[in-house]
Amino acid sequence: MLKEKEHIYLSPLNKSYIFDAIPGSKGYVSTLFKLSKLSIFAKVGYIGSVTHTETASVGSSVASLFGASGWYYKQPLGAKFITDLTIGYLFGNTFHLEIGGSNLFDIYPDVLVASQGRFLQLDVNPSSNTYNSFIRSLSAQEAGVTNNDATSNFNQLNYSRRVSQLGINGRFLFVRLEVRF
Numbered sequence: 343m344l345k346e347k348e349h350i351y352l353s354p355l356n357k358s359y360i361f362d363a364i365p366g367s368k369g370y371v372s373t374l375f376k377l378s379k380l381s382i383f384a385k386v387g388y389i390g391s392v393t394h395t396e397t398a399s400v401g402s403s404v405a406s407l408f409g410a411s412g413w414y415y416k417q418p419l420g421a422k423f424i425t426d427l428t429i430g431y432l433f434g435n436t437f438h439l440e441i442g443g444s445n446l447f448d449i450y451p452d453v454l455v456a457s458q459g460r461f462l463q464l465d466v467n468p469s470s471n472t473y474n475s476f477i478r479s480l481s482a483q484e485a486g487v488t489n490n491d492a493t494s495n496f497n498q499l500n501y502s503r504r505v506s507q508l509g510i511n512g513r514f515l516f517v518r519l520e521v522r523f
Contacts, residue, residue: 354414354464354474355504358395363505365390365421379432383442387424394419394454394502398461401486408478412466413485417459419452422508438520448513453500461485 352360370387398415400408428442452458463478501510 354476355395355397358393358416359504362393362395365392365507381428381430381432383426383428383430385426387426389422389424389508391421392419392502392505392507393417394459394505396504398485399487400461400480404480404484404486408463412464414462414464414476415456415459416462417452417454417502419502419505419507422449422451424449424508436522438522440516440518440520442516442518444514444516445508445512449508450510450512451501451505451507454502456482456487461487 367390368388370385372383372385375382375384394415394417396415398413400410400413424444425446426442426444427446428440430438430440432438459482461480461482461484462476463480465472465475465477467473
């Protein structure tokens with residue numbers, strides 16, 4: 343009943359949020375080592391690849407040849423490994439001190455770069471046989487995009503705000519003191 347009518351309910355951006363913007367695989371391996379009053383916790387996480395999709399502008403020469411509407415920019419963003427480490431020590435039976443870090447190696451998502459993705463044109467003509475399908479695929483050069491403005495809001499946002507892969511805050515270090523009564 344709904345098959346082949348997805349375009350009525352989901353735009354290309356909506357489809358991308360559901361199918362491309364969330365990693366297809368994610369997992370971690372962790373270990374806790376304890377020796378007397380010393381504890382060491384380590385975790386390595388894997389976050390799979392995602393695809394950034396957004397509406398896009400193409401150069402005037404492309405727009406005059408192929409039309410200005412229906413263009414999207416897609417760029418794959420690679421998988422990442424994130425490492426967390428915490429070292430703790432119990433002083434007496436009262437004070438437990440922990441020093442640690444999340445994203446210890448300061449891993450960030452891939453930066454959006456127009457030349458690393460593709461510009462795709464969606465057929466927006468309801469009477470066409472290819473309606474709601476991508477009918478053209480162009481590189482940045484072919485699309486007339488000469489800088490990164492088309493993919494990063496004039497270099498204000500160099501990381502994707504449309505995917506849920508990992509944050510853009512980088513490394514987080516901490517010291518925690520627990521007092522036990």
